[in-house]
Amino acid sequence: MEMINCKINGIAVSVPKGATILEAAREAGVDIPTLCYLKEINEIGACRICVVEATGARGLVTACVYPVTEGMEVKTNTPKVQNARKINLELILSTHEKKCLSCVRSQDCELQTLCRDYGVEDSGKYDGFKPQYELDLSAPHLVRDNNKCILCRRCVAACEKQYVHVIGANDRGIDTHIGTPFEKQLDDVPCVSCGQCTVVCPTGALREKDNTDEVWEAIADPSKHVVVQTAPSIRATLGECFGMPIGTNVEGKMVAALRRLGFDKVFDTDFGADLTIVEEATEFIDRVKNGGVLPMITSCSPGWVKFAEYYYPELLEHLSSCKSPQQMVGAVIKTYYAQKNNIDPNDIVVVSIMPCTAKKFEVGRDDQSAAGVPDVDIALTTRELGRMIMRAGIDFVNLPDEQFDNPLSDDTGAAVIFGSTGGVMEAALRTANDLLTGKDNKDVEYKEVRGTAGLKEAVYNIAGIEVKVAVASGIENANYIMSRIKDGTADWHFIEIMCCPGGCVNGGGQPLQPASVRNFVDLTSLRAKALYEQDKAMKIRKSHKSPAIKKVYEEFFEKYGSHKAHEILHTSYVGRKKYR
């Protein structure tokens, strides 16, 4: 590889040809601030915060997109550079709604941090016309607040990367703002609710709809039995809210914290994942044996399901009829658990902690009320849980480890890996292999479907049957799969699709990491690693071997895919109009 030698603030570095000043500076241990830049998806040089002085360049250049050249000398902190950044920040502030005290992003706002670092005071020097925008509260999963938007367009890039394209720049000049086509409300355009935009927003302009007040209220209400469930990936990410290293597994502390918050029961969505696997594997085997619609596609990810409903309504029969793990747990709590403990389902509040903003949409879907009331009442993101723990004054980092409550626990390795792309497929293959061969197969690792690649394919021989599988994450790849099915060129039998790139560990409800981290650290892999490590360490690694699963079938559902299981654990889909 051709290398380029350059100097950053006098420090000599050698970087591959094509590297930007930002990358070279990183190599030299020099941080250059950025706002709009997101590696590979938003390299637009728009915010101009990363300007530096470089020899051979006219005036200031943007470090994020400007390639270094042989012998280039870069200065990142000269008075000229600092002054430019300062004026820039003051200009941004002059159009920014500065309600920083109570802003959800206070203290993890990238703009706030920069203003602090550069000593930018709200001097009023550039006060002037400031466009006013109404909040868009239409969607169940997020709030769009253009008054706090700095037009870095990271959200637009994330939405484009997701192939969803429902937001972009509208109008121009000082009136430029991020909006939907025809300025419709977000709920009236084909937004899949993935929340990837909220994850990349540097300020409080895009944020999940906060439902924590409802949870506090329920906990405080003595007439309510409030149970909480946590999705597989939360244990691998929640620690980040408290400054712990990315990829730390905090399952025990998380359970302890939830108890201290006052939940009556702390259950694991892993139980729902195991339940999903046995039901889904059964459905798949049934489709294969009885000539059902193939390929069959997983339906755990509500963002993905919503996308399919918008864009491929004619292919919805390919989706497994299984509810998602979140909904299965809710349904089981309000039926089996309620009956067993003699509690009126109306008095149960099921709260779920999810890596996902689309789960807020999912809880309100039709055909998700096994007991006549919604299976799940409130879906919170990892971030919201983090804020609740913070508000409650719980010293998370120093909590002891505690165990989930029975009976909905006894999770398996198969369920844990649900949080990563390929995890559902691997879990399903483990169970399908056993069910079809009638054996307890020792080889449980399906490495071909692991890893963060957006699209993975493999062929497995299971009990003499050749099974072609595909695993896709990110809507761009989901769309590819669907277009292949649509044009008749798909020869897969079973497909796993997750809405967010890399799966739930990179979900739209996960803890925020500033761009300075996102651009240089593979968050998805680090978080997924924690899950695969836990799986490896577990005694039970197959869903159908879970004692809790065995028990619930013995006591309640009778057998996999029974009529009762269908009534409670399965659902249906509807075609959706893209623009309303």
Next chain:
Amino acid sequence: MVRSHVLVCGGTGCTSSNSLKIIEALEKEINKQGLTDEVKVVQTGCFGLCALGPVMIVYPEGCFYSMVKVEDIPEIVSEHLLKGRIVTRLLYDETVGKDEIKSLNETDFYKKQVRVALRNCGVIDPESIEEYIAYDGYMALAKCLTEYTPEQVIKIVSDSGLRGRGGGGFPTGRKWALTAPNKAPQKYVVCNADEGDPGAFMDRSVLEGDPHAIIEAMAIAGYAIGATKGFVYVRAEYPIAVKRLQIAIDKAREYGLLGKNILGSGFDFDMEIRLGAGAFVCGEETALMTSIEGNRGEPRPRPPYPAVKGLFGMPTVENNVETLANIPQIILRGPEWFSSMGTEKSKGTKVFALGGKIKHTGLVEIPMGTTLREVVEEIGGGIPGGKKFKAAQTGGPSGGCIPAELFDTKIDYDNLTEIGCMMGSGGLIVMDEDTCMVDIAKFFLEFTVDESCGKCTPCRVGTKRLLEKLEKITSGNGTMQDIDELEELCNFIKENSLCGLGQTAPNPVLSTLRFFRDEYISHVKDKKCPAGVCKSLMSYVIIADKCKGCTACVRVCPVGAISGSVKQPHVIDDSKCIKCGACMEKCKFGAIVKQ
């Protein structure tokens, strides 16, 4: 046998003053008087003297009729075309000598012009490929394809010293040379016809008057850099240009001058038109390409430069209309001929759209190095009403002002840059003593604020803040600190904006601050607008001694701000007055003055 040709301008200027009706009337009258076989009417592109439109020229005599009306047509036909008696009263006065009629080229307006880019405008019928060919059209392309290698073509263009006429002034030959070696499955030639400076219409006139020259030049560029596909990005607001260009493309294709295997050389080249929706920023090369790609017209960072990664990510040469219009002539007449015109680093000619306070509003093409004084006083005919020249603005909203003390500046790229101006695409607006320079800066800034695409912070927010500070100053609320902050912000925007639009947007402010700082100070310190333009800083006052109490002003005032009894001195209520000036115009006694 045709013995007379009547060339009528069909450019946008004359069309808007009804030249199409004149053509219609001419044809009808010629037919009526039985001259159809003897007189041919040709609709041409722009002659340049738009202020005198509609214009026509009758050959072989070369009589130049100006400000012709439909009613004049029967007389022209029966007198001139039938009887051979020239209608002197309709002749452009400068062409009327004592005993003879002077050629148009001897008039002040044309005398110092050298028409290279505009050479066929006003001469040929732009809708006829045959006329273009008759004037050596497509000969340059043929010469390139049969006699020169692509490298030789690039060398000729480089040697000519031609620089981009769209504003930046980048050497055209070098641009081609940078693109040619880049290997790619597809390369493109893009013609930038998104002329957006207020008052500029050079490119429009070339497209309307000589569209084949652009097609020929693009094919030559394609041959030179190895591109087989071209796009012309033209404003949808130029319907005549679009129509004639489309006719020309269709004809060129029909004649085998576009398409596969042009002139049997094995070279393929074809092109199509893309319409712009009127965003000024799309004149910036990367924004233009983004727009062609079907996206919101916004610039992208450079590098990568279009030569490496341009349209659809492929190597692309983008040239402006006027730049391209020079190419066929350079090929045919050689680089030495071209570089013999102009100054050391600015070769050839430049087309300017003359506007503002000047007699001959219109289009002129002058050799580089002509002084501003020559352009304004000689070619432009000076300032009407005996007013004093104050400044000229070049480069539109990206440019700056040349003050009276620099009236003898030789116009070329480097001289203009040195004084904080820029060549720009060629708008040249003349201002007289009645112009407020702060107001002018504000006018241009209003334009850029409106046209900023909103992508980068300095331009999106910064230009708006600049404008607000200027508004503060012109409304009499400015402080000296505002002037300093204005300057600081200008320099910030210039150095930090993403594209040329933002980088040059502060120029009108910086340049007026440089040459007319005292006017800013008057606005701030004395709360006075020396030119009497800024409405908040002046008032209309009735001089009691002169007022006869005729009440004419009362009747004309649209807001009822004037009161007084008949035959008694009147008074203007300043709080009601909207400073429209109607009263002052109406007063026969000179009793109303601006203060």
